[in-house]
Structures are given as structure tokens and as C-alpha cells.
């Protein structure tokens with residue numbers, strides 16, 4: 001088990017790398033999509049939240065992330081003692097018609113293949129993604145965590161339809177005709193995922209990259225009237241069974257799985273870790289289930305973090321664990337303080353679970 005930190009695009013700089021290293025991280029998970037450049041409600045010092053207009057404009061559809069760009073980031077992080085464990089999320093501008101089965105699908109498949117090959121050239125072993133039309137939407141923010149710390153939650157279903165031109169909570173076509181996106185069935189979306197995996201996984205294997213699927217966050221059967229795929233822990237098995245490639249992995253988000261209504265998320269750690277399918281782990285704590293839950297500090301929710309870590313260790317998991325979100329702490333640096341608290345807790349818990357990093361008595 002290794003400790004990592006997730007950094008958004010605007011945080012990819014030496015100060016954030018040093019912060020991660022100082023907090024005990026050896027690895028980073030990096031976002032190359034910019035969720036903050038044009039959203040009217042996302043604040044750069046917090047996780048993206050958005051409103052019904054989403055997270056703003058997607059990126060440049062014609063500028064794919066190059067191997068050179070990835071290598072530069074990799075080398076800058078290495079200079080601060082950190083390895084890049086994964087890139088997290090595709091830009092909807094590069095692949096939206098794979099999700100929508102739209103007219104640009106063939107081009108977008110080539111885009112993804114190029115990005116995965118570039119990821120492999122940069123020596124980055126994992127690519128995390130969400131196969132989701134609505135994306136991470138429908139959450140609220142409030143003083144939900146201990147001591148009134150600002151955290152994210154959900155208060156009821158969110159089914160305002162998605163306007164044309166928006167995919168995965170970002171605007172890919174600002175000039176789209178008025179109207180809403182037509183509804184898709186769950187069967188159609190599962191077929192699209194299978195087709196995507198069948199086309200991409202051979203390329204990923206050749207590139208030495210594991211594809212890692214995040215469960216749907218929030219894990220509702222529908223968000224914005226569109227179906228979700230992995231909204232119960234058991235549905236991860238369906239993803240694995242779609243394609244047996246060793247590159248078909250999971251971005252295993254314990255917090256999201258704990259927000260599901262089916263329960264059994266602790267057992268799900270055992271099940272999927274035993275299959276060797278967990279590429280990397282998101283670990284935060286939560287209280288409650290959809291459609292009413294709250295993100296909490298790492299030590300105060302319903303997840304037994306020590307049980308999760310012991311299960312990962314007992315099943316031979318050697319990958320990276322990051323706190324995907326943390327409550328904002330009241331001080332001059334709310335994001336940093338929240339993350340430092342989570343990282344310190346995780347570091348101690350990992351040592352207590354025998355990760356081998358405790359100093360040996362001479």
C-alpha cells in the first residue's frame with residue numbers, strides 16, 4: 001500500500017508536490033481536465049461542485065494531451081520525490097461521443113487510444129475514468145462535517161434534464177440547439193461501455209496502462225434523467241465480467257460505495273481486492289446513503305478505515321490510496337488543512353496495519 005494525493009490541473013506545481021511529499025505521500029494522481037477555468041461555482045481551493053450549469057467549458061477538442069506534456073509533469077514531480085500513479089478522467093471534449101454513441105464516436109475512440117498510448121510512453125501505469133453521461137452532479141455543500149467544517153452531501157434526487165451540448169457536467173458545444181439530451185436506457189449505456197472496453201483494452205495492454213473505472217458518484221440509478229452503471233457495489237462485478245483483460249481495472253472509491261443503498265461495501269473491498277482488480281483506491285468517509293448522505297472527516301463516518309486497509313493488505317494490494325475529498329477546515333488554507341488531516345490519519349492507519357514503513361528498532 002502506498003499513500004498518494006490527488007491534484008487538480010491548476011495544482012500541478014512544485015508547491016503542491018512538496019506539500020504532498022511533506023504529508024508522507026510517495027505518489028500523485030493527477031487531473032489534466034480543468035474543472036475550474038470557466039465554471040461559475042467551482043472554487044479552485046475546493047473539490048468541484050458545480051450547479052445545473054455544470055463545471056463550465058470542456059477543453060480543446062483538437063488538443064489531445066501529449067506524451068511530452070505528461071513526461072514534463074512526471075519529471076517535475078519526480079524532482080520532488082513523487083511518482084505519478086495515475087491520470088484521472090478524460091476531458092469530455094475528447095470522448096463525449098463514446099458516451100453518447102454520437103457521430104464523432106470513431107474519432108473519439110482514436111483520441112482515447114492516442115491518450116492511452118501517450119500515458120504509457122510517459123510511464124504512467126493507470127488511467128482512471130467515469131463512464132457517465134451526467135457525471136458528478138447533484139451534490140450540495142454545507143457545514144456538514146465535525147465542527148461545522150464545510151463538506152459535500154446530497155439531499156434528494158437530481159433529475160433536471162441535461163441541456164444539449166453538455167456531457168459529463170461540462171459544456172462541449174456552447175452553440176448546441178436549445179432542448180434537452182434524449183434519455184438513454186441502462187442497456188444502451190452498458191453496451192456502450194462494453195464496446196469501449198473491447199476497443200480500448202487491447203491498446204491499454206500494449207501500452208502498459210490499466211484502465212480504472214470509478215463508480216458513479218453520487219451512486220443513484222439515474223442522475224439528470226440519465227442512467228448510471230455502477231451504483232451498487234455488486235455492479236462492479238458486471239464491469240469486470242464484460243471483458244477479462246488484466247487492463248480492465250477499478251478506481252475503487254470506498255466513499256461512493258458506502259453511499260450506495262445495497263450496503264456490503266466492506267465486503268466489497270474483500271471481493272474486488274481478492275480478484276486483483278483494484279488499480280487504485282479513493283478513501284474518504286461518509287455518513288448516510290443516497291439520496292441523503294454527507295461526506296465527513298476520515299475518522300468520523302460509517303467506513304471502518306482500518307478494516308478497509310487490513311483487507312487491502314491481506315489481499316496483496318500494492319497500489320496507491322488517495323483521499324479523494326476532504327472537508328474544508330477553517331483556516332487560511334482550507335483545502336490543504338483538510339487534506340493534511342486525512343493524509344496524516346491514513347499514514348498512521350497504514351503503518352498500524354503493517355505497511356512496513358514503521359522505523360525498525362536497531
Ligand SMILES: [Mn+2]
Pocket residue numbers: 214217253255256282324
Ligand atoms: Mn471518488
